[in-house]
Amino acid sequence: xxxxxxxxxxxxxxxxxxxxxxxxxxxxxxxxxxxxxxxxxxxxxxxxxxxxxxxxxxxxxxxxxxxxxxxxxxxxxxxxxxxxxxxxxxxxxxxxxxxxxxxxxxxxxxxxxxxxxxxxxxxxxxxxxxxxxxxxxxxxxxxxxxxxxxxxxxxxxxxxxxxxxx
Numbered sequence: 001x002x003x004x005x006x007x008x009x010x011x012x013x014x015x016x017x018x019x020x021x022x023x024x025x026x027x028x029x030x031x032x033x034x035x036x037x038x039x040x041x042x043x044x045x046x047x048x049x050x051x052x053x054x055x056x057x058x059x060x061x062x063x064x065x066x067x068x069x070x071x072x073x074x075x076x077x078x079x080x081x082x083x084x085x086x087x088x089x090x091x092x093x094x095x096x097x098x099x100x101x102x103x104x105x106x107x108x109x110x111x112x113x114x115x116x117x118x119x120x121x122x123x124x125x126x127x128x129x130x131x132x133x134x135x136x137x138x139x140x141x142x143x144x145x146x147x148x149x150x151x152x153x154x155x156x157x158x159x160x161x162x163x164x165x166x
Contacts, residue, residue, distance in 0.1 A: 077092045
């Protein structure tokens with residue numbers, strides 16, 4: 001991450017956004033291994049919230065998620081209409097770690113407002129080039145991410161991993 005990108009994210013992370021992210025969760029949503037429910041952060045004071053924001057900022061700037069934030073509580077919910085509940089795919093895993101979800105939500109908003117909203121060179125995954133047959137192209141989001149990182153999106157050596165955000 002270059003210094004301009006770092007500065008942009010730092011400016012984006014403001015207390016009111018973290019409060020809005022906390023407020024967007026159901027108050028009594030299941031807690032993670034730290035037993036912290038959304039209702040706790042929805043009623044926390046600005047001074048304590050600022051300290052949490054500092055942890056989030058340091059995590060984002062160092063591209064490192066603290067080990068405790070990576071710990072999850074997992075509950076397996078049976079999928080309706082399955083014939084055989086003795087196999088793992090008959091269940092849907094639900095993970096919970098509120099601080100990580102809070103950080104994820106703010107990052108998602110940043111990407112939605114600042115990255116995805118930008119005009120992209122290719123709006124469609126499949127394009128026709130110079131009368132050639134249709135061929136697969138990197139998705140617009142992948143194109144933007146790889147271009148920002150200085151990589152050639154058309155190169156077969158460029159790879160990326162997708163994240164599921166909400």
